[in-house]
Amino acid sequence: MSSIRNPETLSALDRPNSYIGKTVPRPNLDRLLQGRASYVSDMELPRMAHVAFLRSPHAHAKIVSIDAAAAKLMPGVIAVVTGGELAAVITPWVGVLSHLKGLKSAPQSAIAIDRVCWQGEAVAAIVAISRAAAEDAAEQVAVKYEELEAVADMRTALDPATPVIHSSLGDNLAFERVHDAGAVDQAFAASDAVVEAEFVFGRHTGVTLEPRAVVADWNAAEARLTIYQGTQAPHMVQNIAALHLGLREQQVRVVCKDVGGSFGIKVHIYADEMATYALSKLLRRPIKFVADRVESFNTDIHARDHCCKGKIGVKRDGTILAFEIDDLTGIGPYSMYPRTSAIEANQVVNLVGGPYTSKNYRARARVVFQNKNVMCQYRAVGHPIACSVTEGLVDLAAMKIGMDPVEIRRRNLIADDAYPCASPSGLRFEQLSHQASLTKIVEMMDYQALRADQAALRKRGIHRGIGIASFIEVTNPSAAFYGVGGAKISSQDGVAVRLDAQGSVICQTSITEQGQGSEALTAQIVGSVLGVSMDRVRVILGDTDMTPYGGGTWASRGAGIGGEAALQATKVLRKNILDVAAVILQSTPAELDIVDNAVINVSDGAFRIELNELARIVYFRPDTLPPGIQPELMATKHFVPREYPFAFTNGVQAAWVEVDTDTGFVKLLKHWVVEDCGTIINPQLVDEQIRGGVVQGLGAALFEKCIYDERGQLTNANLADYLVPMSGEMPDIDVGHVVSPTKESELGAKGAGEAGTAGAAAAVTNAVNDALKPFATIITEIPLTPQVILTALGRI
């Protein structure tokens, strides 16, 4: 472990009663475990009505007519609202960002007006006294469609014979990026071996336990809309809702209490949520929308669905000379709002080859429209694609030149003392630890012993494989992610802390909690820096009326950005408290410290005054303080990284698998991760983030896929047919750490939320190919289903 650098930080974070680096129970656990959490799905408000959306059964069709007369007569129905009618209160939007040059999309409405562009797009809202009544009435709405040809296959989306989904855009190409660094052609020419492969990634989705849920409450008397929503970014929702409803942001309050999982699914603005806000304004009453599971599959953003050609050039000594990729992805009919659907492909271009020293890199990424559900950012945006392509190519190169997969990585990963440096795609790295991480994982897994096991079992017809995948992860994004492109998505976060009248601390933070531990890590930082016990720190988040302005929790930014804001705010509060204490105690601030909820002497640790007592004097007997002393027991600080656009983290994963070559089934025997997220605030939270991320990556590797037919119909929109990873199939996951704190902040924390997902599928795919080595077949498609494996083995 490298040490934390500056002595002042030592005093703030390494105090005798510090919670930093300790596994402490999450303050919200009791609330969640005793069933006292506040989920939007459970909310009831007076006069609240429920909306069900009638959704298109066609992937692409003209809406000829909508007859809602019978539905309006059904019991309990309050209104049936079409897209045209709703357009009176809400404007359409276009999901583009100016820094993604050339990105185009078409205006999207809250409810389709004259054309539906994917199976599942809403065509009418049925508002009733209960969801069941709304669903009954939805069956009575008669919609006449004229079916149009659906663009289902991304590979043919750009063919001249394929219909253009939005004629105003001219073609189905939403975005294209090309990148060329170094001298790629010369590098391939100078290579001893050049290997090419096409990597195919299934479309999948987040499957949150609690579906998307919103209650919108327009209070006409206050001219104010309160939106209760499970979201990762309350201020973003506030901005977008206000913008499209013709309100000032101040007229919109977004409240986000407990959220049953998000994984990036809940960081976007969905048409049906916009419709719900608008319906509340139109009908002047609270309206609730909770997506059911089928709707979730048809409308929650999907992700991945890439087809990426890759090429690597390598010398006989293992030196990687060049990478080249050509990536294609289909994003549905619209670029998602407001973060756009070009980010994933853009990330793939950014990240391929990122861990390695090779400077020659050429890439093209094309993003095409299709008549399927919208695609956008989901946990580890682009990372699993980039990592699988890069690490798959590295293994293929190693195989070709007969080199061990660990050895080729050792020879090509950027040296730990080479920082700061930049990748061939222009990413700047402050300090990574690829070599130390690789060394550590090789030890953890006892690599040589595993290789010996593998060889012994091979003789008995048991085919096991080892897969390694090094990765980099984008965390702590600055304004470079969205702000520079014109999106009103804050990259800074704010924290306000105040001492209450009994010496406890109220902390308001703009980061949000969806289960990852934002509340816990904030309390740990505040308690440690101030010198109070965690049970005295109450953290308030998820309310645009109550917290400072900020981005929220996404892109692995909560701890690194919100945590630093908490640290800095608490330092100010601490100074302010010590200033008052010095006055009360006729001492100087430098002679005093706060430990265990009391002010003490620095010199001998002697107790001086309880914070409780100090607060009593400040709030109730300020008359006893000397003239001119005005204590400020509340402090606010904001933070955003400025030096680096992103705080990159790194790590490596390894998988040990067994392939049953008769059945094509893969058994995950063991998984290892070493990652470097800088300062670790709560080891258990970090490790469980890693494990949870790995499981989502393993889901992509073996199970999860949204299966569309050739007409653009999603055919497995339920939890029986869409296979999420279950505990029974999951291996033990060992997690280790290397710690390289970022110098951008005093806290030194980088993100950890997506590292697990970034590399898991790459490790498993490499392991399966390692297991299948004697069969001379290479599989570069996930999920690795028994059908895929048996086909590759020529068994069926």
Add this chain to the structure above:
Amino acid sequence: MKASAFAYARATSLANALELLATHGDKAKVLSGGQSLIPAMNLRLVSPELIVDIGDLGELRGIAVKGETLVIGALTRHADLLKSSHIVKCAPLLAAAVAHVAHPAIRNRGTIGGSLAQADPASELPACMLALGATIVVRGKGGERRIAAEEFFTGIYETKLGPQDLLVAIEVPVASPGSAHFFQEFARRHGDYAIVGLAAQVMRQGDRFADLRLGFFAVGDTPVLAKAAAAMLTGAAITPELLAEASAALASELNPHEDQQATPAMRRHLARVLLARCLATLLNRPDLQTGAGV
């Protein structure tokens, strides 16, 4: 995903249940464990006008041994089958199979009668009934009928049960001494419906089979008793060559469907793998493991 409105009647006796079914016919649905019916209703795939809840009919619940017959009440839950010492002793194949039926929460509510009446061709218990030579006991307007399991399953979700019938019990011959069983299924995740599965009940005689009943599931519209393959393997010395021939015969006995998990060819392939593993396990002959031409 809310069910459309329906009427509900909790049957007070078997006679009452039959009376309700006689009156409402196919507009009514019987609610047993509800593990298939309720999701289908919530998805509005079925919209019965009346639910006849038979949950109170204690006489349909329980496991008893009557002479050489094991009698299982239709309302007996999967979890009870799993716990029953009668089942372990008299029909150990069933005990092995039930562990693969979905997950504990579903096994706590789902019933054997419900599973058989649902007749999902990918579910475990119908195939077990074939392998065990069970008899399905049905009560209807005309009184009681006893239907051999081999006759009972007629199609996907289709059985000999009419809209006015109630499946009341299952009779299974008590396993003879010296009998053995094999159960295995291939599912992407534990608890999922199988891609292909095999429930086998056999009598061994030395290193041969005196009797071999191979109940395959998820291989067609109904569970399949692979008679041709079994006939070739009964009474004969099992060689890899014979196994290969029996495997070929098996493949032609099956008529599997294509779905998201597997093509028909893959299902036939996996059925052959299962046959080889079944024989290798029951005869303790590892050499047969890969001898089915797989």
